[in-house]
Amino acid sequence: MELTDAIHQRRSVRNYKGNILSRKNILQILEHAIWAPTASNMQAWKFIIIDEPELITQIKTFSQGLFGNPPAIIITCIDMIKARKKAGKAADLGLAYYDAALVSQNISLLALEFGLGTCLINSYHKGALKKLLKLPEEITPHLIISIGYPRTTPIKAPPRVPITEIVSWNIHEEGE
Amino acid sequence: MPKKITPFYDLLCYLIISARGCIDEPINYGPLRLVEAASRLIDIKEPSNDLYQDIKLRLEDIQNLILSDTNFEKELDDLILNLAQIVSNVEETKEKE
Numbered sequence: 446m447e448l449t450d451a452i453h454q455r456r457s458v459r460n461y462k463g464n465i466l467s468r469k470n471i472l473q474i475l476e477h478a479i480w481a482p483t484a485s486n487m488q489a490w491k492f493i494i495i496d497e498p499e500l501i502t503q504i505k506t507f508s509q510g511l512f513g514n515p516p517a518i519i520i521t522c523i524d525m526i527k528a529r530k531k532a533g534k535a536a537d538l539g540l541a542y543y544d545a546a547l548v549s550q551n552i553s554l555l556a557l558e559f560g561l562g563t564c565l566i567n568s569y570h571k572g573a574l575k576k577l578l579k580l581p582e583e584i585t586p587h588l589i590i591s592i593g594y595p596r597t598t599p600i601k602a603p604p605r606v607p608i609t610e611i612v613s614w615n616i617h618e619e620g621e
Numbered sequence: 622m623p624k625k626i627t628p629f630y631d632l633l634c635y636l637i638i639s640a641r642g643c644i645d646e647p648i649n650y651g652p653l654r655l656v657e658a659a660s661r662l663i664d665i666k667e668p669s670n671d672l673y674q675d676i677k678l679r680l681e682d683i684q685n686l687i688l689s690d691t692n693f694e695k696e697l698d699d700l701i702l703n704l705a706q707i708v709s710n711v712e713e714t715k716e717k718e
């Protein structure tokens with residue numbers, strides 16, 4: 446798939462078929478996704494992949510932003526001890542967030558290669574999730590990614606603002 | 622407490638967690654969560670009732686409007702007026718009886 450096609454075809458999927466996902470495919474997605482950049486090369490991600498239906502139900506109960514019944518979810522976490530070792534205070538001030546977001550976007554795009562849809566979710570209760578997944582203190586969940594074969598075609602993407610309104614060359618100018 | 626997550630427990634948690642989440646979340650997430658909760662309530666209490674299932678379809682349409690960043694106030698207002706009409710029809714029927 447061409448990269449620009451993947452970028453335009455990516456939609457937030459909230460309705461999935463029940464087909465079980467191949468663990469091999471999920472791992473392949475992650476193997477490519479982790480080529481995302483990381484601040485000071487910290488590579489502090491930890492991915493928890495859940496494909497047990499009962500555990501998915503439990504996580505969904507405490508994740509108000511998780512819709513549908515995905516056959517799998519990927520939790521993008523950051524090991525904050527590892528992150529701080531490389532990036533210091535900056536890890537807490539934003540770098541961990543950027544790293545989690547960048548790799549998660551890669552996951553969303555790569556999933557399309559396998560005919561899979563995804564949805565990135567930031568609305569969940571962090572404390573409840575840590576308890577359910579038995580995450581140690583230093584492993585911070587950042588994004589939940591639901592993943593599966595889309596049951597329905599997601600609604601049309603909202604239009605984007607004209608590029609002339611948001612781009613300035615060299616110095617900031619009000620858009621046209 | 623339930624050993625297995627029942628639909629009731631799921632809705633209970635959904636409402637409470639949404640209350641906490643909405644403090645920090647975008648403004649439209651409040652209506653989104655409430656519409657979703659209403660939809661789940663229909664599935665719990667009236668999964669086979671055509672009237673309520675029609676309401677649920679309208680709730681899903683409203684959710685899609687919210688998620689696509691489209692104005693949804695009119696659709697919500699229309700639904701509310703229909704709900705009021707249902708009650709009004711019930712009252713009229715009772716008066717006739």
